[in-house]
Amino acid sequence: MTAATGKGLRDPHGLRVLVTGASGTFGRAICGRLAAMGAHVVGLDVAPRPDDPVEVLACDLTDDIDVPRAVAAAVERLGGLDLLINNAGIGGPAPAALPPGAEVRRQLDINLLGAWRVTAACVDALVESRGRIVMVSSRMAVMQLPLAAAYGASKRALVAYADALRLELGTHVGVTCVYPSAVRSPIHDSTAAAGLSLEGMSSYEPLDGVIDTVLRAGSSKRVHRDLSTTRRGAVEFFLARHLPWVTDRIIARTLAARARNGAFEGAELAAGVVRRHRDRR
Known part of the structure; x- marks a missing residue:
């Protein structure tokens, strides 16, 4: 049984839905x-694909003119709107100790x-x-990982924006x-190419569980404020919210071990x- 057909969930048949980052x-x-x-x-997607499972309209989410135009066209096609899923997002290397550049601005502008x-x-x-409205945030909104400050900041800010909307x-x-954790997808490619792979810093979870949770968020009869996508994610969410020193210590120790073991060898940003x-030795 999927999360969208279980007890306490509305029948999604006929629901009018807009999804960003749809391709x-x-x-x-x-x-x-x-x-x-x-x-x-x-x-909506900046680069729709010919094999997309639904109609996807080309839209640059960083364009103040393009977005309302595309949204109006989508709502017209749907005949109204019952559910907005803000899914679009990008990642990339962005150490907090370095000045913010184009990569940081790009992530904040899109995410x-x-x-x-x-x-x-x-x-x-x-x-x-x-x-x-469903916001696809990230575990990094509450539990930041090093060397990816822009992504975590953008997702934490997205949650603050959701709070204001609420x-x-x-x-x-x-x-x-x-709040998904890491899922294997091209979003990690630029970070890996910069020598800052998440391997060893984060546990990957299956895509299906994330999709189940997103559909649960949009279909549940009761509106949930926050939803983690796995049991482990729920524990991490609790710890990061209520005992942040615990998660800070775990992440700091993992980063130190990776740095000592040569995981960032040749990575200029690290x-x-x-x-x-x-120098601490």
């Missing part, structure tokens, strides 16, 4: 699953401001339908944040981390 790993799976369950789904632009363009339709729209629109750990 990516998560987006294609979300769109395909919803469409198979009878929902009417339109996607945070892209969701903000799309949501703002959807508000009227969602209020009219008493709809839902206060402003909560009388009419439900808002849920979903040179400072390696040097500081070497």
